[in-house]
Amino acid sequence: MSYDFKHSPAIDQVGIEERVARFNTRSIKKGTKVQGLKLALNMIDLTTLEGKDTEGKVKQMCYKAIHPHIAMPDLPTTAAVCVYPTMVKTAKDALKGSQVKVASVSTAFPSGNSTMQIKLLDTKFALDNGANEIDMVISRGEFLKGNYNFVFDEIASIKDLCKKYEARLKVIFETGEISTLDNVRRASDIAIYAGADFIKTSTGKIGVAATMPVTLVMLDAIKDYYIKTGIMVGMKPAGGISTAKSALQYLVMLHETLGNAWLDNKWFRFGASSLANDLILQLEKEARGVYFSKDYISVD
């Protein structure tokens, strides 16, 4: 399918911001809120991407992914854990027998500054170790130079590799670096047409992470593609979403932009680590009627 990425639709920034402001006025209470909180928990990619990661830390996080809060055994698990390729095997072992997927970042995460050969090897290593999902980064430098074909090709070749392993591919734009909403829309179009299963905002490694306006632009790109082709693409805002309140606002936006079909962790994820505990705080509060404390929740 051909598509000229130089002609991605221009974005009306003011319009987007006003639309987002409207989403944030929705009030969700009681039973609906509990349902929303559980859904958000079930959409989390519980993430640890630090230089200081150890097997112990990853195992602990995997346990948390399966049992978010021991005191509430009925809670859903998180959708996945997200780790570096070297930790995939550890995570895979720790999650054996559960529904929780293993996602691995790759392609020289977080900068993406490496050769194609190394990016492919990086991805293959993660897949060989059993990763169910690959979170790749695009080459922002090439993108900003206007070298869109380069970005398209690199996504397509990682996608080819993922296909062989039946793994799903998430494409990270690092929206804080490509900065404008027009660029975000263009990157979304490139990634979607190149075969991304998910498009993802950020690495979480720079100051500006996921924001609602950026996410809305990406959701619109998904919508346009769906209307045109009938193919669903997933969305993953990552970084900076740490409160239950903002998670619910994202879900409202998702629901009102893409509809019920996307309200499932097959099509929407939160890349987060501390969000899980805030969701648990709010779920406990709804259950007990009094505000809860992190003293009674495992650390993330």
Next chain:
Amino acid sequence: MERIEVLKTYKIFIGGQFPRTESGRYYPLKLKNNMTVNVSLSSRKDFRNSVVAARSAFNGWSTRAAFNRGQIIYRIAEMLEGRKEQFLEELKQLGYSVASAKKEIEQSIDRLVYYAGWCDKYQQLLSTVNPVASSHFNFSVPEPMGVVAIMADESTALLGLVSVIAPCIAGGNTCIVLASESKPTCAITFAEVIATSDVPGGVVNIVTGNRKELHAHFSSHMDVNAVINCNSEKEFNKTIGENASLNVKRVFTWNKNWADETEQGPYFITDLQEIKTTWHPIENIGVSGIKY
């Protein structure tokens, strides 16, 4: 043309900022000059936001050097001294006589200086080395409790407020204070003093509103470690005690005459401290062979 005076909107103080109450509710307060102030009628959500702010400020504040905490509390005293005139005017509007207003401001400043001095000293008085019948060096030290929820004295506008905030933060705690319902304006102006004294945002949070409405929330929130009511309200205090049992909060009734010079001291600080005892394995202490 005659100039129209710009009057202040009295908002609340949460996390170092001055938001309006989330509830959008106000209660009117008539001043002596026949002006009416719309005071924020804070809701349980305002309190909850304050607890979040206080909790996130706790780690930074409690691990600060004790000496530095003293410097900052002294700084509050300095700022208050510089704003005496404004407080004098405000206290008058709340019904104080000039003499009693002056006295209250000066006592408040002195009380801050007093507790500033205690910041790095109470630990030395309260810490102990304990005799144990084993080869351990056993010692106990006070540590701040955490987040303290305070319902301030109803009868004073400033002194009652200062007299509880100062020992609370001197000991490394962070707090949420409900100002006097009938004399709330001074509390918000005092928040401006705090905001310009290098006190990190969230260490002190001040809300205005109704004790009857809020005391149950002050005492039931699981992330609050101690709750103080400075008023002797039997019914409220009963509820407070019951709710506090949820997470075994410390409960205090500090119903004091704060103008009394004896109502200050290190024990106000240590009420809000937990004692941590450490057993440190050793072979022997000192050459004298004394077993501590």
